[in-house]
Amino acid sequence: MRMSAEERHRRILEVVERRGSVRVADLGAELGVAPVTARRDVEALAARGLLHRVHGSVSWPHLTNGSQDATPLMRAAAAVDGEGSGPVLGMLVPSATYYFAAVIRGAQAAATAVGARLALGISGYRPPEDATQMNRLMDSGVHGLLLTPSWEPDMPVPEQADRYVELGVPCVLVERRVPAVGTAAGLDRVCSDHxxxxxxxxxxxxxxxxxxxxxxxxxxxxxxxxxxxxxxxxxxxxxxxxxxxxxxxxxxxxxxxxxxxxxxxxxxxxxxxxxxxxxxxxxxxxxxxxxxxxxxxxxxxxxxxxxxxxxxxxxxxxxxxxxxxxPKYEVGRAAVDLLLRRLAERRAPGMAAAEHPPREHLDLLPRLVIRKSCHAVDDR
The missing domain is CATH 3.40.50.2300 (Response regulator)
Incomplete structure (x- = not known):
């Protein structure tokens, strides 16, 4: 089955992000597409600022704090202390392997793009460790938090989630949802739509x-x-x-x-x-x-x-x-982008709390990858 342009673009971004730099000809061979198709895809991604292309190779774009390619909000979030040093973003996850490895990679890519630093706390799927790791991140002076608590299988009771509302820094829930009741329902979140x-x-x-x-x-x-x-x-x-x-x-x-x-x-x-x-x-x-x-x-x-x-x-x-x-990688990127916007809004001169944009609940859609484990049967 032929890959769609969207699928090819996603695969190219994953390869380049993983390797840092790769020849365009090698991309075509890896994806199993004609060299002209690979070049066309790379040109489209470079035009959107997602890749940097030079001399037959393509690399991951590394934006500095003052880069003209960064949005005004991203540049505002990067200038946290007035001296150009980027923000430190705390990230609480239950694991750094399997599913969450890709989420972390996406978050790291988005943070690096604006000169921010990601600080990781890992709970090991132990609910009591959530508070320990979160307190450690707060004590280290993080400017915002990406939170994936080790909650029970069903949604947490409001008291479990509401503790994150009064931390004093912007928080974004990642791959976690909370009940509609309780103050934590107003927290930003980025999730896959499972x-x-x-x-x-x-x-x-x-x-x-x-x-x-x-x-x-x-x-x-x-x-x-x-x-x-x-x-x-x-x-x-x-x-x-x-x-x-x-x-x-x-x-x-x-x-x-x-x-x-x-x-x-x-x-x-x-x-x-x-x-x-x-x-x-x-x-x-x-x-x-x-x-x-x-x-x-x-x-x-x-x-x-x-x-x-x-x-x-x-x-x-x-x-x-x-x-x-x-879309694990994209969830990580989107969560960091959202957190950086919240940091930028805090620093926007003259913006009253009532003028801040509404909180966001962002659901990214999974896709189905067809392989060899399914076949047609007669309708019974």
Whole structure:
């Protein structure tokens, strides 16, 4: 399947951001497109200021605090102390690996572009550690915070979230949502729209003729939205109620017995309930479940079409897995951009609080990456 221009542009930006500099000819070979297509894409990205092109190569643009390419708000946010030194942005995350590695890379790229510095706090998915890391970041003198707390799978109670409102610095929630009640509902946030991601997966399976579609998912803040999106998609696409209850999965190293149970339940769904398609959150669980199903005689995609959720390692499965790919890198960039705007508004001369722009809840849409783990079936 040919990549769209949007997909090629995204891939080019990822390659250049990772390597720093790359030859245009090498980009074409890596993307599997003609050299003229690669040159045209690079020219389009360079015209938008997203890349710097010179002598047949392309590199990541490095903006200084006084760069004319930075927006006025970005330059205002960069001049924090009046001497040109950029702001320090604290970033609280539950992990620096897997999903959040890409979020951090996006945030780092946006911060570096205006001379800001990113300071990381990692909670290790331990809720008590959130406060410890946040206090450490505040004590170090950060000017603003990007926050991904280690909340329970469902939305936090207002008291858990409201503590972030009175910190005295601008805060942006990243990949976290809060209830509509409570003062924290007015915090800025940037998230992937995981309900939409689940809808993309179910719609793709339905378009291939699958009517019996299951879900296997972790218990986590992300998976709770995937679950809600899956159920909403079944209704919207007139697929009826789930034939089998949602299958709970757990990390193999944390709960081997639960993984065995998930395999048994998915095997039962296929052989006794006629399930022909499944969405599995996350990639690691998807790969493990597919491997164990193969040992039990279930072939992918011949007997079961599989879509993974996260797209971190889905392409590395024996049968490369079609996957929902949240815009992790873009979430990190957008969160920093939003935080920098809030810092700039604070410094804008003569701007009263009532004149500040409204808070923002920004949802970025995942996309579906088609690979080899799904095939069409007769409409049953």
């Amino acid at each position: 309900m939409h991601g689940a809808f993309l997966a179910v719609r793709h399976l339905a378009a291939l003729g699958h009517r019996r579609i299951a879900l296997a998912a972790h218990i986590s803040p992300t998976a709770s939205l995937v679950r809600a999106g899956y159920l909403a998609a079944l209704q919207a696409l007139d697929l009826g109620e789930p034939l089998v209850p949602i299958i709970d999965t757990y990390p193999l190293e944390a709960n081997p017995a639960a993984m065995d149970l998930a395999v048994d339940r998915l095997l039962e769904a296929v052989r006794e309930h006629g399930v022909t398609g499944v969405l599995i959150h996350n990639d690691v669980d998807a790969i493990m479940l597919v491997q164990r199903l193969l040992d039990r005689g279930v072939q992918v995609p011949a007997d079961l079409s599989v879509i993974a959720y996260d797209d971190e390692v889905a392409a590395l499965a024996d049968t490369p897995l079609t996957a929902v790919s949240p």
